Amino acid sequence: MGGRESDMVLLDANGIRCDGRRIDEPRRIMIKAGGLKNADGSAYIEFGDNKIIAGVFGPRDVHPKHMSDTDTGILRVRYHMEPFSVSERKNPAPSRREIEISKVIKEALAPAVMLEKFPRTAVDVFIEVIQADGGTRCAALSAASVALADAGIPMRDMVAACAAGKVADTVILDVNNEEDQAGQADMPVGYMPNLEKITLLQLDGVLSAEEYKKCVETGINGCKLVYELQKKALQEKYFQNGGQQN
Amino acid sequence: MDGRRRHVIPGEVVTTNSLRPEQNVTLIGKKLISTTVGISEIYDDSVKVIPLTGKYIPKINDLVVGKVISHNSLSWELDINSCYVGFLPAQDVFGRNFSSHTDDLTSKLKSGDLVAMRIANFDRTRDPLVTISDRDLGKIDSGDLVKISPSKVPRLIGKRGTMIQTIESATEAVITIGQNGWIVVSCESSEGLLKAKKAIQMVNEKAHVANLTDQVKEMLEKGES
Numbered sequence: 001m002g003g004r005e006s007d008m009v010l011l012d013a014n015g016i017r018c019d020g021r022r023i024d025e026p027r028r029i030m031i032k033a034g035g036l037k038n039a040d041g042s043a044y045i046e047f048g049d050n051k052i053i054a055g056v057f058g059p060r061d062v063h064p065k066h067m068s069d070t071d072t073g074i075l076r077v078r079y080h081m082e083p084f085s086v087s088e089r090k091n092p093a094p095s096r097r098e099i100e101i102s103k104v105i106k107e108a109l110a111p112a113v114m115l116e117k118f119p120r121t122a123v124d125v126f127i128e129v130i131q132a133d134g135g136t137r138c139a140a141l142s143a144a145s146v147a148l149a150d151a152g153i154p155m156r157d158m159v160a161a162c163a164a165g166k167v168a169d170t171v172i173l174d175v176n177n178e179e180d181q182a183g184q185a186d187m188p189v190g191y192m193p194n195l196e197k198i199t200l201l202q203l204d205g206v207l208s209a210e211e212y213k214k215c216v217e218t219g220i221n222g223c224k225l226v227y228e229l230q231k232k233a234l235q236e237k238y239f240q241n242g243g244q245q246n
Numbered sequence: 247m248d249g250r251r252r253h254v255i256p257g258e259v260v261t262t263n264s265l266r267p268e269q270n271v272t273l274i275g276k277k278l279i280s281t282t283v284g285i286s287e288i289y290d291d292s293v294k295v296i297p298l299t300g301k302y303i304p305k306i307n308d309l310v311v312g313k314v315i316s317h318n319s320l321s322w323e324l325d326i327n328s329c330y331v332g333f334l335p336a337q338d339v340f341g342r343n344f345s346s347h348t349d350d351l352t353s354k355l356k357s358g359d360l361v362a363m364r365i366a367n368f369d370r371t372r373d374p375l376v377t378i379s380d381r382d383l384g385k386i387d388s389g390d391l392v393k394i395s396p397s398k399v400p401r402l403i404g405k406r407g408t409m410i411q412t413i414e415s416a417t418e419a420v421i422t423i424g425q426n427g428w429i430v431v432s433c434e435s436s437e438g439l440l441k442a443k444k445a446i447q448m449v450n451e452k453a454h455v456a457n458l459t460d461q462v463k464e465m466l467e468k469g470e471s
Contacts, residue, residue: 040301059301059329070371112256114272114281117303119370121329149256152300152397154281156274157257194257195274231255238283238298239253239454 010179011168018178026162026174026222031143031233033150039126041151043233045143048176049133054143056151059121067122073115074122077106079140081129101137108141108161108190108200114154123153134177135163138188138226141200146230150237157192158230159199162222164189164215166207171214173222185211189219193227250288254280260293261286270295298454302328302396302426304374308365311386311424312376314355319346322355324363324376327396327426332376334363339378360386360430362422386422389432392443394450396427401453402446409449409459416466417442441466 010018017023027048036042039055062068079102083089094102105127113123125147127140138161145159165175167183175186185205191198198220207215254260259277267273270282271293280286284295304310304326312324312332324332337344339354355361362383368374378384394402402423403410414421419433419442429446433439445462452458 041299061329118329149283150299152282152297154270154272155256156272156279156281158255192257194259194277194279234255234283235253 008178008182010182011170011172015170017167017172019176021174023170023172024218024221026225027176029226029229031146031229033146033233033237039147039151041147041149041153043143043146043150045139045146047135047139047142048174049131050129050136050139051131052136052139052143053128053130054140054147055126055128056123056144056147056153057126058123058151058153059118060124062120062122068120070119071116073118073120075106075110075113075115075125076122077102077109077125077127077144079105079127079129079137081132081136085129085132101140104200104202105137105141105144109144109148109159111197111199112145112155112157112159112192113148114156117154123148123151132177134180135175135188137161137200138163138190141190142226142230146233149230149234157194157197158227159190159192160223160227160230161188161190161200162219162226163187164219164222166205166211166215171211171218173218185215187215187219189216189223191220191223191227193224252286253284254286254295255283256281260295261288263288265289266292268292268294270297296400297397299395300397302326304328304330304332304365304368305425306365306368308425309383309423310363310365310376310426311391311422311428311430312361312363312426314357314359314361316357317351317355319351322351324361326374326376327393327424327428328374330368330373332363332365333373334361334376334378355385360389360391362386362424362430382422386430389420389422389430390439390443392429392431392446394427394429394446395453396425398450398453399423399425399427401458402429402449404459409462412459412463413442413445413466416463417445421446 030046032044041056043054045052083092125144141161163175164187166185167179187203190200258280280295282297284297286295310326312326315323315325322334326332363376363378366375366377417438422430431442
């Protein structure tokens with residue numbers, strides 16, 4: 001098993017990857033909370049060359065009404081890639097892949113969001129991928145989590161996400177587009193750092209039991225790095241002045 | 247900032263002592279965890295987080311300002327800047343002798359009217375029931391509506407009402423603060439009205455700043471000269 005044939009050297013003899021990173025080094029990550037005036041909460045993330053905006057509305061009335069639940073609120077997520085987000089124009093209509101990612105992000109956020117506090121309402125999360133470079137679902141999930149916190153939706157914990165994978169028989173952190181295309185395995189991990197619980201785990205490729213364990217561990221370490229940046233983003237927006245309140 | 251007050255984000259552990267979790271705090275295992283972005287406060291027997299963001303969640307006995315959206319033959323529905331609409335039964339306005347055949351609801355409240363009211367009842371099974379049968383409640387005939395974030399309302403009131411008293415005495419305006427972040431300002435002089443609105447917006451924008459009451463006072467005094 002081993003991805004697509006490629007001439008690219010994914011990992012050289014010194015343990016340096018195709019984009020110059022070490023095996024346990026993530027790409028450059030920048031997260032900003034807020035930014036959209038009309039949404040209740042929003043966040044912008046740059047994860048390597050990925051550029052993603054997330055906007056949150058709610059809790060608000062559910063339309064169509066039949067979707068509402070008398071016991072709890074509902075969470076709706078739309079992940080969408082802009083036509084210009086990839087090198088060849090992408091049809092803006094929701095594709096099979098986008099529908100799947102919307103579903104997995106929703107399910108990864110659901111354990112964190114305390115929707116039971118708002119029966120008969122909906123929380124809508126909109127994610128727009130402006131530029132894609134592999135690992136968008138992890139970046140999108142991390143941004144969505146910050147946007148939810150920015151909107152003031154009660155959450156048990158933040159959800160941070162980062163991918164791990166395998167190239168040239170080595171487990172690596174934060175798989176980029178080339179490694180995703182030509183590598184041996186890709187494992188996106190969503191994680192609640194304080195509760196120490198995994199909310200998203202997918203795997204594309206084949207791993208031995210040992211590699212699998214190592215991949216999960218590597219992914220979780222990546223999530224912890226992302227969490228620190230999520231925390232910083234929220235602190236920058238809300239407590240910038242040292243947070244003196246009287 | 248002393249050790250009992252701390253900035254927290256969702257998921258952060260506020261304390262592991264066995265205290266009662268109140269507003270925006272939840273108990274998971276043995277940890278008391280913040281559920282929102284805010285400032286945690288630890289008291290002798292309880293712990294809470296004052297939120298810095300979020301929508302208005304109705305609470306019984308809250309004074310709110312709402313806008314009439316629609317009515318049917320028995321009740322009005324009001325926008326109270328929340329995820330739920332306020333429900334005002336006609337009997338509350340017309341009294342016990344209300345008859346849906348003879349009484350016309352639009353004679354008392356029409357769509358678009360602003361109303362000061364109190365949350366009479368609210369639980370998770372139904373929309374909040376509001377009442378106007380109390381002193382100082384009912385239709386608001388004059389004044390300007392100012393909208394601020396509901397999480398900034400305690401800041402606008404200030405400690406023991408100092409902030410709002412400062413604004414009211416400096417501008418001679420009458421300010422009705424709804425806990426839902428909707429505020430009605432009425433003032434005989436247009437200058438005072440403008441100043442009061444400016445001061446409220448200033449509180450909304452600078453809620454995190456220390457000594458804001460003094461800054462607001464300064465701004466109001468400067469405007470006078």
